[in-house]
Amino acid sequence: MDPVTKFSLTLQILGLTLCALSLLCSAFTFQDYSDALGKSILFFEGQRSGRLPPNQQLTWRGNSGLSDGSSYHVDLVGGYYDAGDNVKFGLPMAFTTTLLSWSVIEFGSSMQNHLENAKAAIRWGTDYLLKASTATPGALYVQVGDPNMDHHCWERPEDMDTPRNVYKVSTQNPGSDVAAETAAALAAASVVFKDSDPSYSTKLLKTAMKVFDFADKYRGSYSDSLNSVVCPFYCSYSGYLDELLWGASWLHRASQNSSYLAYIQSNGHILGADDDDYSFSWDDKRAGTKVLLSKNTQEFQLYKAHSDNYICSLIPGSSSFQAQYTAGGLFYKASESNLQYVTTTAFLLLTYAKYLSSNGGVATCGSSTQVDYILGDNPAKMSYMVGFGERYPQHVHHRGSSLPSIHAHPDHIACNDGFQYLYSRSPNPNVLTGAILGGPDNRDNFADDRNNYQQSEPATYINAPFVGAVAFFSSKTTTN
Numbered sequence: 001m002d003p004v005t006k007f008s009l010t011l012q013i014l015g016l017t018l019c020a021l022s023l024l025c026s027a028f029t030f031q032d033y034s035d036a037l038g039k040s041i042l043f044f045e046g047q048r049s050g051r052l053p054p055n056q057q058l059t060w061r062g063n064s065g066l067s068d069g070s071s072y073h074v075d076l077v078g079g080y081y082d083a084g085d086n087v088k089f090g091l092p093m094a095f096t097t098t099l100l101s102w103s104v105i106e107f108g109s110s111m112q113n114h115l116e117n118a119k120a121a122i123r124w125g126t127d128y129l130l131k132a133s134t135a136t137p138g139a140l141y142v143q144v145g146d147p148n149m150d151h152h153c154w155e156r157p158e159d160m161d162t163p164r165n166v167y168k169v170s171t172q173n174p175g176s177d178v179a180a181e182t183a184a185a186l187a188a189a190s191v192v193f194k195d196s197d198p199s200y201s202t203k204l205l206k207t208a209m210k211v212f213d214f215a216d217k218y219r220g221s222y223s224d225s226l227n228s229v230v231c232p233f234y235c236s237y238s239g240y241l242d243e244l245l246w247g248a249s250w251l252h253r254a255s256q257n258s259s260y261l262a263y264i265q266s267n268g269h270i271l272g273a274d275d276d277d278y279s280f281s282w283d284d285k286r287a288g289t290k291v292l293l294s295k296n297t298q299e300f301q302l303y304k305a306h307s308d309n310y311i312c313s314l315i316p317g318s319s320s321f322q323a324q325y326t327a328g329g330l331f332y333k334a335s336e337s338n339l340q341y342v343t344t345t346a347f348l349l350l351t352y353a354k355y356l357s358s359n360g361g362v363a364t365c366g367s368s369t370q371v372d373y374i375l376g377d378n379p380a381k382m383s384y385m386v387g388f389g390e391r392y393p394q395h396v397h398h399r400g401s402s403l404p405s406i407h408a409h410p411d412h413i414a415c416n417d418g419f420q421y422l423y424s425r426s427p428n429p430n431v432l433t434g435a436i437l438g439g440p441d442n443r444d445n446f447a448d449d450r451n452n453y454q455q456s457e458p459a460t461y462i463n464a465p466f467v468g469a470v471a472f473f474s475s476k477t478t479t480n
Contacts, residue, residue: 026368026473027377033474036375036388038114040467043386043434044100044121046400047460049088049157050078050128060405060430064157065164068144072166074135076144079128082234083459084398086157087150090132090142091222091234094181095282096460097125098250099347101188102292103468106351108192110475118467119192126189126204129182133211136168140211142178142222143167147233154399154418158406161415167229171214175222176240179215180247181285183208187250205254212247215240238284245271246285249292261299273302276309278322279333280344282461291348295355307352314345328379328444329369336454339374339384339439340462346370347465350472371469374436379444386458387433394427395450397457401432402450422450436462 028036045058049065068088069076080096082089100122108115132141149162169175186208193201223236230236236243245268252260264273277286287310293303312318314331324332333341376383376391383389386396396402403413403421408429428450435458440446447455 027372028375028473030474032375033371033470034112034114036385037111037467037470037474038117039385039388039434040436040463040470041114041117041121041434043432043436043458043463044080044124044460046398046432046435047080047082048078048124049081049086058430058433060407061400062158062406064160065144068164069135069141069166071164074141074166075131076128076135076141076166078124078131079144080125080460081157082461084396084401084453084457085147085150086155086160086162086399087145087147087233088128088143089147089230089234090140091178091181091230091236092282092459092461093125094129094178094185096464097122097129097185098181098188099344099461099464100125100467101185101192102351103347103465103471104192105188106354107468107471110471112475114471119196122189122192123200126186129185130203130207133182133186133207138214139168139170140175140179140182140214141166141168142175143226143229147229153415154403154422155413155415156400156403156406156418158400159412159414165229167226169222169225171218173225174215174218174220175225176215176219177236177243178222179211180240180243183212183215183247184243184250184285186211187247187254190254208247208251208254212251215247216244234282236283238286241271242285242289245273246289246292249289253292253295264293264300268302273306276306276313278310278313279341280348281340287348288344291352291355294352295358311349311352314349324442326440326442326444328373328440330373330378330440330444331370332442335441337438337457337459337462338441339436340459342370342374342439343436343462343464343466343469346469350469368473371466371473374439374466378440380440380446382446384437384439384446386435386437387431393437393446393448393456395425395448395456396428396432396435396437397450397453398428398432398435401428401430401435403429405430424450432458434463436466438462 051063079088080093082092104118146163146165186204190201190204221236221240223231248260248263272286280287290303290306293300294307312320314323326332331342374384376389383392386392437458438455
């Protein structure tokens with residue numbers, strides 16, 4: 001048996017073992033997963049900026065940021081607040097939109113009556129990204145709000161009186177990382193809307209192509225161009241080469257234009273195709289790119305090999321195992337907002353399994369362990385999704401959720417007056433349904449403490465890949 005076949009067979013055996021274990025030990029029914037899916041999508045309504053639609057379900061929120069961009073003579077109303085603050089950061093917002101789109105592309109057929117809400121969440125992001133991409137020729141608007149000033153206040157988005165500064169990258173001050181991620185988001189979303197709204201899909205794809213050309217032609221990191229405005233909040237620590245390969249990969253997937261295939265084949269080695277990488281996040285796209293390209297195994301055999309290495313790095317007992325797990329079974333990568341790595345990893349495992357299956361292989365589905373852990377099958381017996389299960393965090397690090405709703409308390413709550421709610425021991429008055437928080441530490445301990453943002457803050461990019469992962473289990477698992 002040749003080494004490649006032997007390695008593939010090893011993966012299949014490991015995968016079958018994990019599949020059997022995960023299905024036998026599942027702590028939830030498909031109805032539970034469907035409920036979690038609906039709530040994981042609903043969370044995005046709590047993060048909306050702009051004028052809320054009549055069908056808004058999280059009714060404790062109100063309109064906000066309605067003049068964003070106006071002082072710069074551009075319309076930047078809309079989009080998402082990234083986490084528990086009131087800043088619109090372009091890099092994580094674009095990544096969130098890409099991952100929401102990828103979730104629908106791969107697992108939309110399992111979303112049933114939740115599909116339209118998932119597509120609405122994507123469109124809320126892409127409508128804003130289209131504005132940011134087309135408002136000014138030769139520029140991309142990448143942020144609204146001064147994070148340093150915003151973080152000195154604890155106030156509802158509806159009350160914001162901190163500076164709504166606007167920041168952009170341009171030909172003179174490039175940002176290939178954020179631009180290529182924006183291109184990826186628009187391209188991925190164009191696939192989502194290709195059948196249901198062809199004209200919108202075409203607009204998304206054409207804009208994605210232009211934004212990618214801008215990212216590739218005017219190279220540089222937005223961290224260097226914008227400095228303390230984006231760092232340390234969303235510094236591009238991995239640089240911009242990974243986003244260029246990621247963006248080109250999504251344009252190849254969305255357009256089937258041979259020029260993007262040629263770009264990947266010509267530039268892949270320079271942009272990180274030869275690198276094994278073992279995390280996937282708003283900053284580092286390498287592992288995600290390898291899995292995305294491995295769908296076409298004939299053209300991208302190299303990327304499949306790296307994807308195999310990535311998968312094996314997560315599986316105890318494999319020769320390349322290097323992941324860390326807590327005693328309770330949680331994949332552990334970082335002390336701050338660890339569940340972002342858990343949800344992206346679970347999503348990649350399932351997506352790669354799907355690709356292998358479609359190519360005649362068998363792959364892992366051990367990601368149900370991670371999904372179940374988040375939903376409450378863990379040593380603390382606590383769901384880390386707000387509003388799911390009998391026991392979930394009550395003190396979420398989130399301004400809008402922790403302050404009285406504008407409907408319950410119509411009077412303005414000033415910048416410094418809100419801190420009494422940050423430090424209060426009372427539960428958040430507004431339930432941020434569906435929010436997945438940063439999660440427990442490496443000993444499975446979780447402090448339900450609003451002031452501990454490392455563990456208690458939600459983020460859009462934690463939820464986005466979870467949408468796809470939990471959608472898979474909402475249709476596949478039918479027994480406890």
